[in-house]
Amino acid sequence: MSVIQILFRVDEICKKYEKYDVDKQRERNATGDDAFAHIYDTIESDIEKVIHKSEMVAMETNRAKAVAMNAEIRRTKARLLEDVAKLQKLAYKKVKGLSKDDMVARGDLAIALGERIQGIPDGGNNAKNDGWASSSNPNNIKFDMQGGTFIYSLHTMQDEGLDIISEGLETLKNLAHDMNEELDRQVPLVDEIDTKVDKANTDLKNNNVRLKQTLHQVLLST
Numbered sequence: 389m390s391v392i393q394i395l396f397r398v399d400e401i402c403k404k405y406e407k408y409d410v411d412k413q414r415e416r417n418a419t420g421d422d423a424f425a426h427i428y429d430t431i432e433s434d435i436e437k438v439i440h441k442s443e444m445v446a447m448e449t450n451r452a453k454a455v456a457m458n459a460e461i462r463r464t465k466a467r468l469l470e471d472v473a474k475l476q477k478l479a480y481k482k483v484k485g486l487s488k489d490d491m492v493a494r495g496d497l498a499i500a501l502g503e504r505i506q507g508i509p510d511g512g513n514n515a516k517n518d519g520w521a522s523s524s525n526p527n528n529i530k531f532d533m534q535g536g537t538f539i540y541s542l543h544t545m546q547d548e549g550l551d552i553i554s555e556g557l558e559t560l561k562n563l564a565h566d567m568n569e570e571l572d573r574q575v576p577l578v579d580e581i582d583t584k585v586d587k588a589n590t591d592l593k594n595n596n597v598r599l600k601q602t603l604h605q606v607l608l609s610t
Contacts, residue, residue, distance in 0.1 A: 424478045424494055431471050431501055435508070438464050442509050458511030465505050472502045 442461055448454040479494035 422483060424475065424481070424483075427471065427475050427478065428497065428501070431468055431475065434464070434468055435501065435504055438468070438505075438508055445511070446509070455511065461508065461510045462512065465508060465510060468505050469502060472498055472505065475501065 438461055441457060445454050445457045476495060476498040479498050480491050
């Protein structure tokens with residue numbers, strides 16, 4: 389793949405997934421009273437606070453205090469997950485100037501918030517993505533919201549699948565080519581065998597005729 393092709397490919401990918409860019413969503417919602425944008429920012433801010441508290445727990449040497457802090461973190465996470473559930477409903481609420489793709493993207497952003505919340509350590513068994521997979525995210529797009537980026541795993545899997553198919557087709561093509569070459573080599577041999585069989589049949593017929601004539605002469609002479 390040439391450099392120009394790579395640049396075009398990157399540009400296409402950026403355009404395809406730019407709707408998942410949180411900053412662009414905020415810019416788009418900067419004007420007007422958008423409940424989704426307001427709640428999203430609030431939840432995101434609260435998540436940062438909980439993450440900070442979780443980091444403090446990791447450094448806490450007092451076991452009793454750490455247990456109490458973890459309990460508070462779990463309560464906060466439960467409340468935030470309830471807020472995320474409300475946010476998911478708002479994601480599909482019709483807003484002027486918002487396309488269907490934008491609504492789907494909002495749903496995915498809400499799911500990503502839920503995954504972040506589930507992943508915050510709280511002293512228990514954290515089950516990431518526990519119930520946060522949604523039909524609004526059919527492409528299995530994974531988000532890394534802390535880095536402000538997203539990972540388009542579907543595109544990667546598609547490329548890998550296409551590579552495997554391409555390799556398989558190339559193998560079949562080479563196999564067919566080898567078979568054709570082998571058949572071409574066998575054609576003269578087959579022709580030679582046919583010629584020998586025809587000659588053998590002709591010789592057999594001639595021998596039969598001569599044998600009959602000989603037997604006939606023997607019978608006449610007796």
